[in-house]
Amino acid sequence: MASDTTGKPQPATLRVGALDAFIASDGAISLLVVLLGFLCGTVLILAVGRNPANMYAALLQTLTGFDITRGTWNARYIGEWLTASMPLILCGLSMGFAARTGLFNIGAEGQYVMGLTAAQFVALYGPRISGLHWALALLAGLVAGALWGALVGWLKARYSVSEVVATIMLNYVAYFLSRFLTQLIPAANTYRTPAYPETALLKNALFERLTNGSRLNTGLFVVALCVLFYWFVIERTKLGYELRATGFNKEAARCSGIKVTRSITASMAISGGFAGLAGVIVALGSFGYGRVLGGLDNYGFNGIAVALVGNSTAGGTLLSGLLFGMLASAQPLMQSRQIPKEVTWIISGLVVVFISLRAGFRMIAEWRQKRIAEKGGTRDE
């Protein structure tokens, strides 16, 4: 009989443990990927002969409002950073929710447009009662986005229509529908409607005062509630359990009595709802009038990147939305410091590319396991 060899030095085993633990942790990989992205950005700035310290100074000012070169402090930058992050976080949640339940929602953009359009109409035609008016607009945007998503979910569940194709197509439908409907509004020209009444705006006097007149608005509460809702539903509720089961194995879920058609439709509705709310927050928080869209705002597509880097968890998506928001709102500050603003897009693009390294790390882990098995001849029991 063969004798079992167990002679493996202790430190080697330890190193294996640490590396494997690192690879197993999605959060650690996300962090590494972000650092890599910034490293590349830094090298790039050096390559074009600028000082990368200026980029970090701009980022610091975005995050804290503190201008390190002049020694001044202005809280407005913090407010603008958060304002830019809000729709990104919501669209990230939209993508993430679909991903956690086995769906690929590439249609957050269309759901966002539907939410935005619905909110614009309620803002212009809703009852001008303070407190109620914007709340109704929020609700309308939520419902519009949710319906736009639910339609895709229902098509997929009932007629096996690929959600990827359906959402991409519906993005265009949403965009042109929004343009067409908004231009029907009396006194609307080719790019805007008349201004909203004051009661429709998501303005928040306290936030404005705290952040020195930034556009930071009541939407912040909506985002906070959404992050909590996301976590609670996915991780804690019966609904989340059913949706996840359906996402992982539709057949087994059906066998257990879960109504799969309803689950898929609900997943897409919730996913669309997040994107719809993002539309409302942009429409009523960042603008004082309705827009006839001249192009897509791209928050929906950026949400895919946000969810990817955030591992589709509530906390991760929040952090990654803040990261992407920071890169976006740091652009003017970078330009004023002679850093080309495009570097932020390069960094966020690289981060998304590097995220695919996760698969590479898994391969390394498997390869190592094989090596260990071959050397030690380990066997179960």
Added chain:
Amino acid sequence: MDEYAIEMLEVTKVFPGVVANDKVTLRVRENEIHAILGENGAGKSTLMSILFGLYDPDGGSIRVKGKDVRIRDPNEATALGIGMVHQHFKLVHNYTVTENIILGLEPKRRDGTIDLSGAERRVAELSERYGLSVDPRAKIESITVGMQQRVEILKILYRNADILIFDEPTAVLTPQEIDELMSILKRLKAEGKTIILITHKLREIKEAAERCTVLRRGRYIGTVDVAGTSEEEMAAMMVGRAVKFRVDKAPAKPGDVVLCIEDLTVMSAKGHPAVKGLSLDVRAGEIVGLAGVDGNGQSELIQAITGLAKVHTGRILLEGRDITRLSIKERVEAGIGHVPEDRHKHGLVLDFRLDENFALKCYDKAPILRKFGVLDFGAMADKGETLIGEYDIRAGRGPATKARNMSGGNQQKAIIAREIDLSPRLLVVAQPTRGLDVGAIEYIHKRIVAERDKGRAVLLISFELDEIMGLCDRIAAISKGEIVGVVDAAAAEERAIGAMMAGVRGGVRDGGRGREQGAS
């Protein structure tokens, strides 16, 4: 000293995390039928894949007819005269027998066209010589599974193989077809061929083989003369301990009818009737087995009972209540437990934790469900802990183990645990032991009998006639979607059931039907 056709000496093959073959030695004599016996995962298939050139061994040497060889791919194996009849046939269904046989080796005429008639003559000759009675011009889709297997045999004979490997050849056959295969094996031997028979069925070894090599957990246990070794001895070598063949059970005490199927017709996915006017009763406290060859309407029948497929016509009653139109969930609540045929597709969510899998059918009830649609994951883990202990499920990280990372036997135990834990009135069990080792099979059989003794009705579907015969109290044979006959298991004769599985009416009809239904 005997002449060896094949010698595999101290062959080792390592896969990530597992040694599939650990210095295994196999010596097959010229012109013998040599069986390789072992449980699932014992390394039989790996060993044969090495011999057939599908895997490269990590150690050891191979000799064919006395010469050292290295077999790098199946073509080299074919060149050495080694042929393999795979468990899953590799045939093109809309081609004829001859077209399938010559695939890849087409005989060409001078003008470049295929000499089909010449090939047909050669196939007919071979078929005649080995007593295979295959029609060279028949389309594959129009011939039986047993006949298809003979086409596979012809395929390798056509390539001049003289060492034939059969990988679990009886798994897909009816008892009659198994008998025929056994005589074909003997005929092949009489014509000078050497045969390696991979199996875990002792009876077949007893019947056909001369010598038998036993593997257990990747290791070589020994080679025995079949004539001088009892089935019990071989089983003990295979499992590593004494094994009971018969399931221990007291006579059934059947009670009231629990499941009553009346004149049921179910359409297949393609729209043909897969179950045709089928009627069947299952009583409390009995196990009714549905004996049949795969694809005769068993899957559709189960799907109709559990609510996965729509009923076309007919009724299904559970304890007198019509459940024909109820949803899947309502049927679970009415008391139907279901151990599905395909545990990965239907039984488990492989990316869920074990305790989440346990909860699949009870997550919407206390104690797991709390107020406002919130789940108590602590209670879920507690339940997982309990079931793991109660059903002896081996899971590395307890309730937190991903189902994907568990062995097949433990996955199946987990499904059984979940379904039995619901205390169903009716337990529908399909292929509960497919691919499992003897220990797990024994355990699962014991659990099913225990459920019967608790007064549950059990409907068992299995393609293993041995399992049906050993476990059931009554046996219903199904063929082409119809019940051909229902017999008492105690009085059942394997041959008669085999005939019924092939569609020949001969069993005793279930006389008790019709009387019980007046009450509902």
